[in-house]
Amino acid sequence: MFRYTKLTLLREIGLWALALIFLAPFYFLVTTALKPDSEMYTTSPLAPPKSPDFSNFVAVLTATGNSNVVMGLVNSAIITAGSIVGLIALGSITGYVISRNTRRWSKGAYYLFLIAIILPGQLGAVPLYMGARAMGLTGSAWGLIILYTGMLLPLSIFLYANFFRGLGTDYEEAATIDGASKSQIFSKVVFPMMAPATGTVTIFAGLIVWNDFFTSLIFLGGSANQTLPVAMYYYIGSLVSKWNSIFAIVIVSMIPILALFLFAQKRFIQGFSGGLKG
C-alpha cells in the first residue's frame, strides 16, 4: 500500500531542503570561527573564509583566569560523571524498591518524586544556596555533584520505576528460589537487566548537567572552579562582538556533546522518545 512513489521522492527532497535551512546556523558557526581577524570585518557573513585558520581556537584554549576554557572542560566532565554515578546508584535502587513494593507508602513515594519533577528549581534556589554555603558545598565540584544528584533524582527514579513496572518478576522469583539474598538479587540479577533504563538516565542526566548554566552560575559564582558554560559566559562577556573568537569557544563547548550525540544518536533519540512515555 504505502510504497515509494514520485510524491515520496518529492517529500524527501523537500525535507532535505528544510533540513539545510534548519541547520544553516551551523554553517555560520563554523565559517565564522575559521575566519582570522583580518577577514572578520571585511567579508560578508554569508561568505566562507578565504584563508581559514585555527588561530581563534588557539587563543580560546590558551586563555587563563576566569575564562579558562580547558579547566572548564575538565570541571564539567568531573561534575557530569560524578552526577551520573550518583543518579544511577540512588535512582536505580530507589526506583526498584518503590515499584516492587505494593505497600501504601510506595505509591505515595512515587507521587512525591513525580511532583518534584515539575517543581521549579528557582523557588528552592535561594534556600539551597544558603544551605550549601553553610555546609561549605559552594564553589566545589563535590557540592555540585551532590546538588545535581538531588535535583535530577526524581527524574532518574521516575525512569527507573517505570522500567521496573514493565518488567516481570520471574527472574527475581527464580533467584529467590535459588536462595539469593535481597541484595544479591538486586546487584546480580536486577541491575544488569536494567541497562536500557541506565542508558536513558545517563543520557538525560549527562545532557542536562553538561549544558546547565543556571545552577553552576549560582553555586560556583565567584570561585576559581568554573564549569564550561560559566567559563564560556564570562569569556564571551569580555570579548565584545569578536564573533570569530566567540564561535571558536562555542564550537569547543559543543564538540564533546555533539560528538557523543553523533556517535550514539540512535540511543539518544530512543532515550528521549522512550524514556518519557512511562
Place this chain on the structure above:
Amino acid sequence: MTATMQPKSEAAEAPRRGKRTPGADQKTRPRGRGPQFGHWWWALPGIALVIAIHYVATGIGGFFAFTNWTGIGSFKIVGWQNFEAIFKDPTKLGALLNTLFLAFGSVFLGSVGGLIIALGLNRVLKTRYILRTLFFMPVVLSPLATAYIWKYIFDFDGPINVFLTSIGAGDLAKPWLADPQWAIWTVLVVLVWSSTGFAMVIFMAGLAGVPVEVEEAAAIDGANLWQRFRNVTLPAIRPAIAIATTLGIVQGLRVFDPIMALTGGGPAGATETLATQVYKQAFALGNFGGGAALALVLAVIILFFAVLQQRLTRSNPED
C-alpha cells in the same frame, strides 16, 4: 518504559474521569500480596535527598516570599506585600506576560513544526533516519551555545540583515535583538529552533504506534489524506501530544539560559522573564524576599498548567 505507547483503545474502552484509580495505568505490577523484593529502607537515602533538596528548599523559599529578607541579617514577615509589588511593577508584570508568551508560543510552534516533520518522515522515506538525526541536533546543544549562534545571526551586521539587503529588502533590516518590538520574537525563534527536534522525536515515536492496517483500511474506504490524519492518526498520537506539550510548557515557563545570553532581559525589559527576574532580584539585587515571591508565582503557574494538561489529556474528551 515499554517500547510502544499506551494504546488509545484502552482509554476509550474504560474511560477514566481524571481520577487515578490505583493500578489502573499499570501494565504489569506485582500482585497485592506477592513476594516483596528488596528492603523498603533502601529507598530512604533517595527519599531523604529529594525531600531535602526539593521540598524543604522549596518550602523555605515559599516562606521567604512573605518576608523582606535581603539575604543577610534579620528579616520581617510582610505578608502579601511582595506579591502586591509584583502586580504593581510593570517590569515584573511584563516578565510574567513574556514568560507566558514564550512558553505557549514555543510549545505551539515547536509542536506543530515537530508534528509536520514527523509526519513527513513517517515511513517509506529512505533517508528518514539521517534526517531525524539532523533535525534533532539542535536539541543536544547547550542553550547558551545556541543563544550565541543566534545572537550573531540576528546581529545588525549579521547574516539575516546582509541577506535582506542583498535581495533588495534592506529597509527591513533592523537590530533585531535591540529593537524592543522585535526582540521577543527573536527569542521565540531561537526557542522554537531548539525545541522542534524534541517534539519531532516524541511524535515519531507516537506515529510508529499507529497500526498501518488501520490507515490502509481508511485509505481503501476512500478517506483522503486530511481525513486519515484527523480520524486515524490524531487520536492515536494523543498521548504523544500530551507529553510533548506538557514538557514543552514546563520547560518554556522556566526559560533562563538563552535569555541571559541573547538579551540579558533587554532592551528595556522587553524580553525579561520570570526566571531572569528571579535571578536578578534574588542574586544581583539582594532582594531575596521579592525574588522568592516571583519564584512562587512561577511555581504556581507551572503547577497549574502541568495539572491542567494532565486533566485535559487524561480525561480523553471526544470532541
